[in-house]
Amino acid sequence: MGYIVQRRYGAEMMRLVRTVMQQRPGWLIVVAVTLAASMAGVFSLPALDRDEARFAQATAQMLETGDWVRISFLDEDRNKKPVGIHWIQLATVSAGEAISGALENRQIWAWRLASTLGAVLAALGTLALGNRLLGHPAGLYAGVLLGASVLLGIESGIAKTDAMLAGLTIWALYALIRLRTGPPEAAKRWAVALWVLMALGALVKGPVTPMAVALAAIGLALWEQRWNWLRPLAFWPGPVLATLILLPWLISVQIATGGDFLREALGDDLGPKLVTGHESHGGLPGYHILLLSFLFFPAILFLPAGLRAGISAIRSGGEHAAAARMLIVMSIPFWIVFELLPTKLPHYVLPAYPALAIFAAWGVLAWQATPALWRWLGAGLMVAASLLLGAILFLLSHQYNGPVVLASVLAVMIIAAAIGAIVLATRSRTGPAVLCAVLAGLVWQTAGRGIIAPQTNLFPSRDAAALVHAQDWLSLQTVIRSSYTEPSLAFALRSDTDLMDFPALAALSGDFSAEQLLIIDLSRLPQEDEPASVAASFLDALRANACGVREIEGFNYSRGRATSLLIARTGDCAAVRS
Template sequence: MADLISGQRAWWIIGALAALAALTGVFTIQPLDRDESRYVQATTQMLETGDFVEIRFQDEARNKKPVGIYWLQAVTAGLLTSDAERPVWAYRLPSVLGAIMAALGCFWAGTRFMSREAAFAAASLFAVSILLASEGGIAKTDAMLSGATTLAMAALLALRHGGGRRDALVFWVMLGLGVLVKGPVTPMVAGLAILALLVWERKPGWLRPLLFWPGPILAALIVLPWLIAVQLATDGEFLREAIGVDLAPRLTSGLETHGGMPGYHLLTLSVLSFPFIFFLVPGFRAALPGLRDTNSDQAKAIRFLLAWIIPSWIVFELMPTKLPHYPLPVYAALALIAGLGWQAFSATPLWTRLTSITLGLLGSVVLIALILAASIVYGGSPVLAGIAAAICVMAILAVIIAIMRKQGTAALMLAIFAGLSWHVQMRMVAVPLAQDLNLSERAAQTVADMTGQSGRDAVSVISSYNEPSLVFALGTETRLVAFDEMGDAVIAQSGAFVSIEDTARSGDDMATLEQIETGVCERREVPGYNYSRGEETVLIVRLHNCEQG
């Protein structure tokens, strides 16, 4: 393997793996509810209005996250698409870039303290891992946040191993980018790691290059111009709402029903870290004894990895609000430990390999069940589901056999294939074919068919199906209302228009139902599953007032 990854080839291979894994869903999966569709719709409105300071979803100020990801999405969508058609894949490309940055940052960090082969193994497994690659195919903040945070932490690790001002500048630039993308997360992860190491080692000298004055200035120049502009544009509301309305509730309660007990992220680790979970327990077994040699480069690096993981992981576990992607900024450190496990797994005790295999199998069961559910339960193809599941099962069994035979290179290649295989089967086959999960685009197509047949290219839309993906599919002017407001909205409308009724949200008010039927000249039904709410529904699409112009 040494010849394969010599020189620049390792970097290109890792970047290609990260791009390939992330891209498997970019062109095939519909805009997802709710966060992704809110991000892409807010970016669309920036392109429509030319206002790149304030962030809005329709008429609502979106004072939650900073502007970084919206700007990046605006660049790719603005350059690669037209005003008439803005497919969601164009908004997802910054996330693909974020996944590539994270994988390359992992490799850079690994080369500072482990063999090149082990660093390559860690970064390659991280590149195709479930959480990183899945987030890399979704148009929101988390893949780019992972890229910025991983590169910032790799720069810090480089400082501990003889790095200088250039590494310090990389740290400050990535810190600024992380703040511009998702506020305090990157500073939190880096700050907690630095604090933990200062308490543990009481040796601050390695941090001295961070005082090189251009670094903090660069970070400030990345963040402050927009922050000042948005504070002025919103009369100070952005920070008040971002901190008081969005961040603070996440720290004190389960925001938007996303609550969970401590231990939630540990329980999901075997699924989200697949396939590097197969080497993680041997990695910890190989790493921890090395701490005894306090002055070695590997001991310094392992202390750094533990300081990177443990304090931030505790914070994520203690936060009442739990979402699976929250710990992603520390997954690169876990992958690096898995790289150590791959390097040493033939020499580690059998129980470590068996434990990792067991965890990998648990994660695999969940991942294969997701493929089957998407393909069978939600309107996909049972035949393709069986084929997809069989391919994944065979890949996983091959990984296990290679591990038990202590075939390191084969185990690595097969694990990479298993990760890629799941992304292809799930995100290129199962989900795109699961039509029940694609209510918004099917409803939008129904609206286009109905209005086209009536001779009207565009009419206004009123909907009690309130998912953001419908706004992105139909346009900014789509009006979302509650069911009990829908009757009055229909009565007040003039000219031809479309109404969409979400039957799962409909009440039994006969007067409202009669009002909704006013002037109906065509009526179609779109059955499906609203995964945001966890309920089956039928969208009733009505064309009103066909004869009015």
Template structure:
């Protein structure tokens, strides 16, 4: 064997427990949170167009090619919508189901990797910690790539952990194929991230083996010939088809613009200095903050042991790459969090409570500060962007989360790591449900697109519900509006909007306040449009208040 791991067979009961917890945690917001994330709206609209056109090769947002991410997530979302809902209803929850399943599988695969490296109890703690990470719960409830990518990476690394802890001569063909299949799925979801994680981990394992004459022999464990053939079978058909369909533009733009340019220069105003991911980690993986100081010290002391070296090989090189990249988003290092969960799980389950008392206490204080601060921030958000303001239920929910959070800190300080873990993941799940179900759906000043849809429906101008033909938008080009109002929605300039409104009877148009003057000045005297209704709110992507007004040439 390459790594001397525990190799304990996973427990069915543990898997069910992790799956149920991840399901309950990830369900928060699945049904109720409006499409606030712009990327989510782009993904679901591109999936919608695949279903509408029957073209499952090209990825488009209206008439523009979306040559950024591979096709995998769109296929999963399309399959979910076609199975469980009607695309004409724009069922956002159905588009989000693959992300929820991804978060569940990621937590289970982390547990399975833990069984190979450290044993069942450390694996169980790691799986529950990952499922309770706020960033994982958040990604589980929005229709993007990242939760599914996390599942692919965790599945790949779990297979690798089991292969490296097995006897060299023992047949591991099915596990090896699982490794390559997970990598292939990861490539179809988000391109090079999964192979990069595998490459850095394998490079670390090679360094770990350098003292052996046959240090390279572990490569045979991977069944590389069969694996590469499987990768080609999974990826080549679509890669060839999209290359032909876009005349090579997909690969030029996906690699040259979407991937490499993010490393060299900030994209879409998402710049941050090196170290930003380290600072964000404490909130993104809040429950782990309770244990990570002591766990990091313990793992650092034992870094030469195979299971810990595996975790560091998974974690360190990719983390440094994310830190030096010019474009940073909080979820980027999420594929590395399982490695941190594993070393935390090992500490919780096996290390005597009397060790690292100072670091455990410091972690408890940091954890409590983050928890209390996050609750306060959510209350401020609700008070500022909800017209209803704060209610008694907001305060009661906040009090409950704070009590459980402080309880976790106290339990950690008095050397009760197991109960502290239970309290920490409970606090995280309560925070997710309170945020996604109790706060975000009430932020009506931020939910401009749902308010726009309601206004149009109230005045019989909703393209999908009232069968009135496409609507035009001037000054409001949010992707969520295209998804909600239909693929044929027109995004126009003021003069174009005026011309569009006058060329056919019974048309309606929505104009943002800043463009009203230019829009109205484009009409001749005697043919001015009529104001039908208006809504006001806050466009967070542009960081300003907006007012949208519905116009017709004549009142209905």
């Protein structure tokens, strides 16, 4: 039966591809802008703590062990998120390994390409949906504004789930809108496509994509008091295909982990996020609205005007009233859910950004007819966001040993481009204003992630790994132990790195004739009298007996404090470059 379903309906994804291709040349522009924003920092920025390093290391271990079912970080199962993003990373890393040894050399760019692909999908989905709801050039404006936006750009350069989740979710919502607005003879095809996209989204990040679709579908049906357009979702091939996508891996991982995956994913990860600020990531309602002005930069300039145009369309019942309703149900209910949840992180609302980008594009189209209050609100938010982003560049360099003068110049460029976009918009030159706004976003992405951050001292793992490899202190027999326990260090070195506290490291590493690489976080040594003296004795003995000892300074941003790492190699000194 699965073969029949795939043979008959496997072409639905190709229909989506053809939909994108039909938007040319707009899709070329959207892809170019999104790639320009996404690729800033992909090659130059080291692996980030802590989530990115954990995702990347888990994928590396899948490749090294050949086990594509279990998700593990070092010697522990990581039963938090489904496997989808890891499988996509397997493909990009395998390609990178063939080209430049990405797996062996831990070249993080190969892992990040999966997120870059997700960002491109998100921008193209926004283009297609914007043109569907508002016509050309709304989709083009929406696509480039989303592609250059701060939050999507950040997530597109991090090797985890959220950019790909945004891409799959907007295409699922596009399929929902085609189900609602398309001809009856195409309804079943779009229903099948919707099921497939929801399943793929669930394979990447659990219930988020199905939840976004359900909120939009229920909200629209309640608003319009029409439910019959949802009937094609009961067409049997859709649920069957979704089951075939999800169930084989879910059964396999439950067997492989003895039933622990669902228990830990639901009980230890998802459950606490619903009732408390999990892992110290709490926040009050309004958290995401407060961050919107600079995370949605540069599209924030046009968003108030677009919201005003949508409200006016609903009130007047004009030709775009239906489009306004659809954009609202695709963004507002989803946003409210995450404002109410006690656990908050900025990227949680990213799947709502495509609909907001279409509202921003609407603001571009309706700019001249928009009351001045709404236009000046957008201008004020644009200026505030550019000042904040410029200040971040300056403070990043000033506080963490980066290039202060260069950061200042780049900050001025961002602010100047933002003001230029405002001036052009006030003169009703909206097309050039969009171009100038996109330029401001691209300068921020290039400056922040591609130039300034990599030159700071915020990456002790990178510096430690670079020193170790430069000294040629690693061999296949070398035991690696570290009391600097950030996941990025394990990713930068090797999958058999042991992360532990200092007492455990000292207890296991006293034989200095053994071939060991020891990395000790001097900022986390025991402080009490007797443990402190034991630690001092161990360090004195290590310095006296190691074949090579180095220290590096840096700042551990995950813990919010400066750190000093002592790196020592013990064993056969004749074989070690001192």
